[in-house]
Amino acid sequence: MIYCIRSKEGTQTIYTHPEVTDLTSDIFDFCSSMTDEQDGRARELIERAAAKWPLRILHVLSDAGAPLRFSRLMERVEGISQKVLTQTLRTLERDGLIIRTLYPEVPPRVEYELTSLGRDLLMQVATLWRWIVEHLDDFDARKAVKLMATANA
Amino acid sequence: MIYCIRSKEGTQTIYTHPEVTDLTSDIFDFCSSMTDEQDGRARELIERAAAKWPLRILHVLSDAGAPLRFSRLMERVEGISQKVLTQTLRTLERDGLIIRTLYPEVPPRVEYELTSLGRDLLMQVATLWRWIVEHLDDFDARKAVKLMATANA
DNA sequence: CAGCATCCCATAAGATACTG
DNA sequence: CAGTATCTTATGGGATGCTG
Secondary structure (H helix, E strand, O other): OOOOOOOOOOOOOEOOOHHHHHHHHHHHHHHHOOOHHHHHHHHHHHHHHOOOOHHHHHHHHHHHOOOEEHHHHHHHOOOOOHHHHHHHHHHHHHOOOEEEEEEOOOOOEEEEEEEHHHHHHHHHHHHHHHHHHHOHHHOOHHHOOEOOOEOOO | OOOOOOOOOOOOOEOOOHHHHHHHHHHHHHHOOOOHHHHHHHHHHHHHHOOOOHHHHHHHHHHHOOOEEHHHHHHHOOOOOHHHHHHHHHHHHHOOOEEEEEEOOOOOEEEEEEEHHHHHHHHHHHHHHHHHHHOHHHOOHHHOOEOOOEOOO
16 A cells, blocks of 8 residues: 555554644545555556546547548647657556557558546546646746644654 | 647538537546647646656655655666756646755755645545546457547538 | 666667558 | 658666665
8 A cells, every 4th residue: 555645553653733633534544455466557557547648649539539540640649759649648548548449451550439437537537637727827936835744652 | 738638620621429428528628728828838848747757756755744854755766877867856846736845964865745736636636546546457459449439621 | 875887788769761 | 642661860668786
């Protein structure tokens, strides 16, 4: 449970502001039930998803609302190279976020589309995104506010 | 509005499953009000936060529940190098997620602590984390399920 | 103690050329 | 069309040594 938020020991200092306790208790309960392996896999998925291109590709597919061919993606995902687009699509496919369909015609046609998991993930990330945008002005060292803490060991 | 989820044109194919429409409408409304600059800055913040170490460091600080010295962080953030810890801490500080306090003693003492923004961000990410862990088994190409779509142009 | 400076390497990403 | 192959460059990160 490396990344989870719950304190491991009751002997440690914890935040005592009621606000904090209220907000975090749910998540804490959840974290305590998460295994190291689950935590690690979730970490990987987050890291991959938040990389340079994946979210953008998922968004383009969502925005299109229909399967897109490789070349259409190249046009719409501005700035990506062919190699990186291919790589990223393969990763997204492996993670079950998109589906790749090859139509064995001449010339070949390949279509990529969002899976329902891909759409759901995008929704979840969008929620986080929204929170960040709403707090954009606070992400600034000059506005940093300390958290009140008291020892309770 | 590069990454937002809303379709730009009403003439495009959109998902018509009621489920989809219901779930996404809120986020769509929000996305339409997001400027390119906001979107870009949020993107940067997400990318930085989801990098290798930041979440782990924030978690360790949250878990400790009190300010930690540099050397305590080195111990608790297993596997990180001194250089990268320093770098990451500086970035977290610039983004207003932690506060660095230097006590000009001999030998010098430096303490790092979470800001309320840092704690809040951690909570938001934990929510996403939780969703991912609950759907861990679905992140698999073999379980991919297409999204139903209909043209509405 | 808490770092900065330096060197080194592994990986990510970009550019270009070629192909089933 | 939708890639693959290859080369080069940029970046992240690790290891080591030094210092106010």
